[in-house]
Amino acid sequence: MSLLVVGSVAFDAVETPYGKVDRMLGGAATYFSVAASFFTHVNLVGVVGNDFTTRDASVFRGRRIDTAGLERSDGKTFFWAGKYNQNMNERTTLATELNVFADFKPKLPGTYQSSEHIFLANIDPTLQSSVLHQVTRRPKIVALDTMNYWIERTPKELRETLRHTDILMINDSETRQLSNEHNLLLAARHIFTLGPKALVIKRGEYGAMLVHQNRSFSVPAFPLEMVHDPTGAGDTFAGGFMGYLASIPRVGDAELRRAMVYGSVMGSFTVEKFGLERLKKLKRPEIRARARHFYKMTQFSL
Amino acid sequence: MSLLVVGSVAFDAVETPYGKVDRMLGGAATYFSVAASFFTHVNLVGVVGNDFTTRDASVFRGRRIDTAGLERSDGKTFFWAGKYNQNMNERTTLATELNVFADFKPKLPGTYQSSEHIFLANIDPTLQSSVLHQVTRRPKIVALDTMNYWIERTPKELRETLRHTDILMINDSETRQLSNEHNLLLAARHIFTLGPKALVIKRGEYGAMLVHQNRSFSVPAFPLEMVHDPTGAGDTFAGGFMGYLASIPRVGDAELRRAMVYGSVMGSFTVEKFGLERLKKLKRPEIRARARHFYKMTQFSL
Numbered sequence: 001m002s003l004l005v006v007g008s009v010a011f012d013a014v015e016t017p018y019g020k021v022d023r024m025l026g027g028a029a030t031y032f033s034v035a036a037s038f039f040t041h042v043n044l045v046g047v048v049g050n051d052f053t054t055r056d057a058s059v060f061r062g063r064r065i066d067t068a069g070l071e072r073s074d075g076k077t078f079f080w081a082g083k084y085n086q087n088m089n090e091r092t093t094l095a096t097e098l099n100v101f102a103d104f105k106p107k108l109p110g111t112y113q114s115s116e117h118i119f120l121a122n123i124d125p126t127l128q129s130s131v132l133h134q135v136t137r138r139p140k141i142v143a144l145d146t147m148n149y150w151i152e153r154t155p156k157e158l159r160e161t162l163r164h165t166d167i168l169m170i171n172d173s174e175t176r177q178l179s180n181e182h183n184l185l186l187a188a189r190h191i192f193t194l195g196p197k198a199l200v201i202k203r204g205e206y207g208a209m210l211v212h213q214n215r216s217f218s219v220p221a222f223p224l225e226m227v228h229d230p231t232g233a234g235d236t237f238a239g240g241f242m243g244y245l246a247s248i249p250r251v252g253d254a255e256l257r258r259a260m261v262y263g264s265v266m267g268s269f270t271v272e273k274f275g276l277e278r279l280k281k282l283k284r285p286e287i288r289a290r291a292r293h294f295y296k297m298t299q300f301s302l
Numbered sequence: 303m304s305l306l307v308v309g310s311v312a313f314d315a316v317e318t319p320y321g322k323v324d325r326m327l328g329g330a331a332t333y334f335s336v337a338a339s340f341f342t343h344v345n346l347v348g349v350v351g352n353d354f355t356t357r358d359a360s361v362f363r364g365r366r367i368d369t370a371g372l373e374r375s376d377g378k379t380f381f382w383a384g385k386y387n388q389n390m391n392e393r394t395t396l397a398t399e400l401n402v403f404a405d406f407k408p409k410l411p412g413t414y415q416s417s418e419h420i421f422l423a424n425i426d427p428t429l430q431s432s433v434l435h436q437v438t439r440r441p442k443i444v445a446l447d448t449m450n451y452w453i454e455r456t457p458k459e460l461r462e463t464l465r466h467t468d469i470l471m472i473n474d475s476e477t478r479q480l481s482n483e484h485n486l487l488l489a490a491r492h493i494f495t496l497g498p499k500a501l502v503i504k505r506g507e508y509g510a511m512l513v514h515q516n517r518s519f520s521v522p523a524f525p526l527e528m529v530h531d532p533t534g535a536g537d538t539f540a541g542g543f544m545g546y547l548a549s550i551p552r553v554g555d556a557e558l559r560r561a562m563v564y565g566s567v568m569g570s571f572t573v574e575k576f577g578l579e580r581l582k583k584l585k586r587p588e589i590r591a592r593a594r595h596f597y598k599m600t601q602f603s604l
Binding site for chain 1: 388389484485486487488505508509511513517518519520521522525526527528529556559560562563593594597598599600601602603604
């Protein structure tokens with residue numbers, strides 16, 4: 001039971017209608033691994049610069065996160081700045097400074113090479129492929145995230161990576177862009193011809209939808225009276241989803257549904273505060289309680 | 303167990319990416335009553351012109367729909383023309399000809415005046431109020447739909463009508479506009495101070511959400527590979543919702559949830575074809591089967 005994540009560790013500057021933070025720890029692999037560590041042991045592969053302090057690294061300590069794969073390079077850590085609009089449903093990227101991430105070549109420590117569960121966060125598909133090449137035995141589940149940038153600029157490389165992907169986790173517009181199909185069921189059917197056997201569509205305030213085989217399963221977003229910062233919600237979702245799947249011996253339909261719920265649960269916590277603030281203070285009983293809340297919110301009898 | 307609906311009976315011209323119909327029967331009260339008649343007996347109040355033929359009226363025959371309250375006036379029937387964009391998520395109104403509807407004053411036949419369940423479709427709030435004044439005993443449930451036009455132009459009259467409303471059934475943007483609050487939970491809380499005890503938010507392709515007391519319940523939209531015409535989906539939803547509630551002796555949380563599902567089920571059929579085509583051919587076993595499908599699509603265990 002080991003879960004490998006490869007992706008960005010970053011500093012973010014974020015402005016939302018509820019506040020402004022000039023520099024806080026972020027990055028897909030950070031959100032993912034903290035969320036997943038509530039469920040299983042996580043092996044983290046990423047890169048940081050020499051501005052990344054022991055204090056920054058403290059978010060990983062005391063959790064089931066192995067940072068032997070977190071490379072340290074000469075230079076500055078990846079930096080992203082963004083601003084959300086009044087309704088939090090749109091964001092503007094104000095700055096993307098790749099810094100040490102520009103030359104990042106993921107290298108898996110020996111102990112990571114037999115990972116059974118792998119999450120390839122949103123990075124260059126060529127790097128995603130290079131991770132899979134370093135794995136010594138066939139993983140049980142490879143899940144992947146990507147974005148419009150790679151769908152447009154490196155379609156061939158992305159297709160090659162998708163051939164080896166079991167679960168694709170993207171949002172509505174990426175689903176439509178990748179498949180060139182507006183209807184999500186038809187989009188899913190197209191995506192299944194590219195490799196993935198399951199598609200998880202992240203829909204923000206509208207929840208998430210799983211399509212696999214001929215079934216679909218939907219889970220709403222948790223209704224919150226206050227969303228402070230949506231940054232990292234999708235990666236936290238992925239962390240809860242994959243963390244749960246990596247923690248159980250066998251994955252079937254019931255388990256995929258439960259993973260959707262745990263993904264939604266974790267994502268709903270992240271947005272309650274800025275950055276990782278809420279996740280850092282999160283306790284396991286809160287996860288169970290919110291999962292029960294999702295249950296109450298969706299169940300009915302006929 | 304009687305369900306009264308007051309609203310428009312109309313002719314529609316609709317264009318979607320899947321076709322174009324120059325004149326078909328429509329109107330909120332039409333969709334509502336046909337949908338509700340699968341569950342209970344419906345009393346219809348509305349007005350048509352002398353272009354409304356026996357053939358047009360045939361949609362109501364052979365169903366549990368009483369049309370004694372469907373007035374016939376000298377002039378033409380209400381006409382609406384609209385066009386949907388490629389993704390069906392936006393529509394442009396091309397024409398609204400009120401015709402006989404301009405002077406419509408709802409008059410309840412004597413047998414309708416003791417209706418226990420009332421649905422006030424989207425019309426002038428003053429007319430909605432006038433319906434409630436004609437009712438001789440306190441109804442069990444009054445549900446109401448409205449739109450941006452009334453929220454902006456007749457806020458005072460709408461507030462007066464809302465004071466006597468149990469369930470408000472509107473869409474996201476109307477919810478936000480009426481409450482002047484983007485967050486839907488806070489919006490619901492505001493709306494509850496105006497009268498309604500429950501809020502049903504219709505979210506189109508994202509499903510529907512019920513908020514009442516301190517609980518929320520969400521049901522996704524049924525994923526369809528082909529949506530031909532979204533016209534009438536919201537009114538059909540209301541028909542399934544209220545039709546179900548009017549068919550049972552006691553309404554609690556479990557029954558409201560089931561009503562949300564039946565509303566979604568009925569709405570999902572309507573959009574499969576143009577206008578009332580799908581509802582006209584619908585059979586009860588199909589309703590049960592699709593409700594079970596909703597069940598499969600949303601249920602999970604922890």
